[in-house]
Amino acid sequence: MDIADIKRPENLVYRKPALITDNVMHYCPGCSHGTVHKLIAEVIEEMGIQDSTIGISPVGCSVFAYNYIDIDWEEAAHGRAPALATATKRLCPDKHVFTYQGDGDLASIGTAEIIHACSRGENIVVIFINNGIYGMTGGQMAPTTLIGMKTSTTPYGRDPKLNGFPMVIADMIAHLDGTAYITRQSVHTAAAVRKAKSAIRKAFEYSEKNIGLSFVEIVATCNSGWKMSPVDANAWMVEHMFRKYPIGDIKDVLK
């Protein structure tokens, strides 16, 4: 069969989600942000909640998330996305509200906001992209940077005596009664992408049920900050990041 005969509308099995805009993403080649944006767009499209979803974009590489997914957005001050999401959800309880945050935003300057939002059990979804580094500002050490990992502010590797230990946010907030669903996923292979998508879908469904905060951590790469090719960064993530941040569900109150 000829290639041209296969490329017909009736044979279409995968296309770019309709909610992803035509703007060219400013992310570096191979950045996990693009893949996660796509999954969120697919979930919103499949659930048919485009008109009732409000995203809160963070400060960091993903600050321009509002340019790429065609829904309503708010832009929060650095780390304050969960506080803004709290206000939005309480004022508009029928809306689906989610925050999209990186580790520099959520695990550092925004630690107080995320912990208290979890403690209050706000019915929001938090998407947390953890790549162990500050991507936008030049690859500095983040709270989630692994021991021994080289960054621009720890050129000889992170030393716990000087820089402390990596923070495992998802496990920390699992102890808080306000959280309903906490999971850690990744998007480096097709199978991982499918699992991450069902986790994001579950998180949105849980927030509809008003049973607490749903938290999806995505262990991601920053190939520019890590100074590797996208393919090498994925392999490095599997070898090193997964040891500290193992993939899987951490908490599910409905199970």
Added chain:
Amino acid sequence: MAFKGAIEIDTAHCKGCGVCVTNCPTGSIRLSGMVNSKGYNYAEMTGDACIGCSACALVCPDSVITVYRVKI
């Protein structure tokens, strides 16, 4: 049951990261020797072993791959 697939790549927007190449189970996608207007070696389909599994499209951060599949 066997499947045959084909992919279409928006080469102008491909950033040549190569994540699709390592995820393809049949080796049907590679980075071209040519570059697009941004200077990236874009991805292209190669050979006729594609089974339309969508693995390349799922992992593509810039959503530039469209996948078609037929039963044969």
